Amino acid sequence: MPDQHNRIHIIKRDDGWVLRKDGATKASKKFPTKQDALESAYDLRSSYDLVVHSPDGTVENYWEKGQY
Amino acid sequence: MPEDKFHQSVFINCPYDPGYRHSLWALVFTLRYCGLTPRIASERLETAEVRLERIIDLILETKYSIHDFSRVKSREPNEYFRFNMPLELGLDLGCKNYHHDLKYRQKHLLIMEGERGSLSRAMSDLSGVDVLCHENESERLVEMLRNWLFNVGFSDLAGPNHIWDEFNIFNADLYQHFKKKGFRTTQITNLSFKEFSHYLDLWISKRQPGVNQ
Numbered sequence: 001m002p003d004q005h006n007r008i009h010i011i012k013r014d015d016g017w018v019l020r021k022d023g024a025t026k027a028s029k030k031f032p033t034k035q036d037a038l039e040s041a042y043d044l045r046s047s048y049d050l051v052v053h054s055p056d057g058t059v060e061n062y063w064e065k066g067q068y
Numbered sequence: 069m070p071e072d073k074f075h076q077s078v079f080i081n082c083p084y085d086p087g088y089r090h091s092l093w094a095l096v097f098t099l100r101y102c103g104l105t106p107r108i109a110s111e112r113l114e115t116a117e118v119r120l121e122r123i124i125d126l127i128l129e130t131k132y133s134i135h136d137f138s139r140v141k142s143r144e145p146n147e148y149f150r151f152n153m154p155l156e157l158g159l160d161l162g163c164k165n166y167h168h169d170l171k172y173r174q175k176h177l178l179i180m181e182g183e184r185g186s187l188s189r190a191m192s193d194l195s196g197v198d199v200l201c202h203e204n205e206s207e208r209l210v211e212m213l214r215n216w217l218f219n220v221g222f223s224d225l226a227g228p229n230h231i232w233d234e235f236n237i238f239n240a241d242l243y244q245h246f247k248k249k250g251f252r253t254t255q256i257t258n259l260s261f262k263e264f265s266h267y268l269d270l271w272i273s274k275r276q277p278g279v280n281q
Contacts, residue, residue, distance in 0.1 A: 011236045012207060013229065020233055027233065051240045056090040056206040057232070058257065059243040 006065070007049045010037045011057075021048070042068065073105070074171075079130040080108045081156040083139045086258070093264060094206040095134065097235045098213045100272050102225055104132070110261060123156055127163050131175055132220065134213070135160070138182035138204060140190040154191060176220045180212065207232050234275075242267055 009020045011027065017037040018027035031037040034052070041050050050068050052061040078099050082092055092108075099106045107126050109119065127133070135157045142149060157179070164175040179197065181187040182204040188195055200216070202208040211228035218225055226234075245267060246256045 007240060009233075009236055009240060011233060013232075014207075020236075022237065026229075051236075051243075053236045053239065054090075057094060057236045058090055058239045059253075062240070062243060062247075 006047070007051050008041050008044055010034060010041060010050070010052045012053065012055045074129060075131050076103070077105045077107055077130040077132070079126050079133040079160065080106055080136075081133065081153055081160070082108075082136040083153070084110065085139065088136075088138060089258070091136070091138070091204075091206055091209055092261070093239075094209050094235055095136070095213060096265065097238060097268060098210050098231055100268055101231055101234060102214065102217055102222060104217070104222075108261070124159060127156075127160050132178070133160050133175070134178045134180070136180045136182075136202075137187050137190070138180070138202075140181070140186050178213070178216050180209075206235075210235060238268070238271055241271060 007022045009022075011018050011020055012034075013027065013030060016030045016032050017034045018030050019037055019041055020027040029040065031040065038052070041048075044050075045065060045068050047065060049065050050061075050063045051059060052063075054060040080092070080095060082088060082095070084092075096106045096108075107130055109123055109126065135153065137153060157177075160175070160177060163172050164177065165173075179187070179194070179199045181199050181201050184201045184203070187199050200212050202212055210232045214225060214228045214231055225231075242259075242264075243253075243256055246259070247253075251259075
């Protein structure tokens, strides 16, 4: 199984998008657009891989830390 | 089949076109995460059985069923409508209402549509029957299925947002797992149901599904 403790996920939620870290009990913050969520995740690029999900839940983009 | 398996099994009657693939993944994930066993016709395609006999067996072996009529319009001129899904719903309703074994009266059927009101136009005999609309959104599909499971008696379930997040995390794990095996992204997107299910079983066995973390 992949290491589940070094990723941040951008996940569709209702009418917006949320950031969720692996192992967190719930999503940390909600954003109106995916772009807003991406910009917020950018600040964490040195510590986490970033997984951007499609609205259907599958993986749209996967960036390893430092690559985004 | 053992009685306990009957009470944990869910027959899925849904489209099998590529556009529905990830909705099917969401359905199957939610069922497995909630501790149930999804059953679909294509799971036994390698056998030489007549397809109809296979479907009847599945209906007899499952207490619950999901009939997702997301595709009720032809998308190209002269495209034939496929009547398999209405036939399977009819067989399931017939089993529930007319089978001599009274255990089938306990059957629960979830009927869904992708666009509000589309099913009543395509199958007006279902007027008055509860049809849930997921608006072709996987997140809604997970939520509606989870809430329906609660309503039919599965009370110890995680919340819909939790299950949806877990489905997304599962997809990230699946992506990494198959990337490491040398799969291209499109090959992961088009993964066979059998290979998807195999990985899901492995993933579920290493999680504690249904428990809020």
